[in-house]
Amino acid sequence: MGIAAVAAGAVAQTVQDNSVPQAPLDIPANLQIFGKFDPNVRKPTAIVNNTVITGTDVDQRVGLVLAANNSGQVSAEDRERLKLQVLRQLIDETLQIQEARTNDITITKPEIDQSYDRVARNFNRNPQQMAAFLREAGSSEKSLKRQIEGELAWQRFLRRKVEPFVNIGDQEVKAILDRLEASKGTEEYNLREIYLSANDATAQQVVTNARGIITEIQKGQQPFEYFARQFSEASTRAVGGDLGWVRTAVLPAELAAAAQQMQVGQVAGPIEVPGGVSILYLTDKRQVLTADPRDAKLSLKQLTLRFPDGTTQAQATQRAEAFTKALANIQGCGTVAKVAGSVGAEVVDNDTVRVRDLPPQLGDIMLKLQIGQSTPPFGSPEQGVRALVLCGRDDPKSGQLPTSDQVENQLQSQRVNLRAQQKLRDLRRDAVVEYR
Structure with missing residues (x-):
């Protein structure tokens, strides 16, 4: 926020705001604008x-x-x-x-x-x-x-x-619960939206503005929420454009069609909707009332090898290679401290991490690990090289x-x-x- x-x-x-009927306007087919505006x-x-x-x-x-x-x-x-x-x-x-x-x-x-x-x-x-x-x-x-x-x-x-x-x-609530039960297994989408209002006169300029916003989003210098707060004209602007978890049935048809074609982390738009255009960002998706492996809670040990100021690229590469070889010697979480000590790495425990809270590429790796195994090393020269060791996993219930x-x-x-x-x-x- x-x-x-x-x-x-x-x-x-x-x-969709259906409370106000669309009133036809008496606009000439071949209109001419008098003056500059x-x-x-x-x-x-x-x-x-x-x-x-x-x-x-x-x-x-x-x-x-x-x-x-x-x-x-x-x-x-x-x-x-x-x-x-x-x-x-x-x-x-x-x-x-x-x-x-x-x-x-x-x-x-x-x-x-x-x-x-x-x-x-x-x-x-x-x-x-x-x-x-x-x-x-x-x-x-x-x-x-x-x-x-x-x-x-x-x-x-x-x-x-x-x-x-x-x-x-009460009947309205019951009807929704009944529909949820009937739609078990249907996909839900966690979406964020930027909505820009437009009419016939401004449509072209608004589309151009939307494309400019998308270009800035794709640069990755600011999160999607930043642009939603600054440019969206929907009331969801206050929450970074967050629509929460929604099913396609409650979305305007144009947004529903786009969401079904998107991959997690993708931005789509500009999408023409009644009254304007939208930009969508898909942060996650899941199936209704179905256990999602990404909701599993992980018990992890994180090893971090930091590079002191002044470390050259050659030195960093050498230490990273030694770190990678040391990870191969991990035989269960009980050996993590010893392995970390052999290369001067720090160890931090965390027992409350959900798979879906990890970056997608790292989450996919964690889902394939067995207890006691380590991820490949990841990181950067500035922030150090890291690895995660899986010590336990509590799978989600239905x-x-x-x-x-x-x-x-x-x-x-x-x-x-x-x-x-x-x-x-x-x-x-x-x-x-x-x-x-």
Whole structure:
């Protein structure tokens, strides 16, 4: 989640919004644009229902975003694109705060300070150190507290004005449990999504922007979640675009078709969906109510051979070769300490690692190992060479149905999320926004 997402947590899900009928527009077939217009050429300041968003507000929030994601220098083009995204977020944030106040919801200074202190602790800083850190990043304490206020105000508004009117029936829950039981063995996909809205006039530009985002994702300099938080226009932006575990039946047809063709770790897009385009990232997949070997919990010993500063490539190669030969002498976990000592390697025990939490290529190796065997060495000259020895494995039990409460909570979250999107859309439509 973002730096100030201190009280989030609802499981987000992609849902088709069928509540608003598609109204045909009376647009000439051979239209002509009179005058020049580029929606992306805009000074990053605005007045939203008489609330001013200044250029400083935008710059400081950009600094906050970059600091939260440990981003270094970004290109001028990326910064300008981020500025426009931040401006849209600040407009939404302003509308949310205004709507909360209209409904007599005000976040007090002590509440904001308490959340601010918690964020500071997450960064291993006290409030004063956090303020200094933000200033160095080109942001400010005020900017972070403003984001905290927006998040808390909107969450409280949803709890008071939306959640009480979302009702989940027992029969509805039972029907879902019955469908889950009937779909045992069906594949589920753990997906993340970036959604970009588009219409006929902006479709080409949005597709071009999506391709640019995909290019940046594939460079691997930032995780997918970073781009989802900065560019996605869905409410799942707050959780890095995480859709959770979903089956194709609950996905729009276009996303379902793409997910079924993807491999774990793959990015797909831009995918045309109703109202815009999506970029998908498949983090994992499994079968419904079926035990997955990758859920096995492993008991491991990790050997690490570090290279001191100044180690030459030849020296590193020689030590790595000695490490590889030593691994061949491992005969069960009882011999690990002796073998490690012979080459000056460190040993660390871990009894709670799941196969699926390992990098895919390493997880595949672990599934083929017998107790007492070692992986081949892996690592880098900078971080050292490592190997994992399998000391035990607790295989997963057959998958179990979720409880009625779990299903009800998920349905509640989905519907609150959908109504929140609809409410924000209505606020945008009614807002008076003047760009400067």
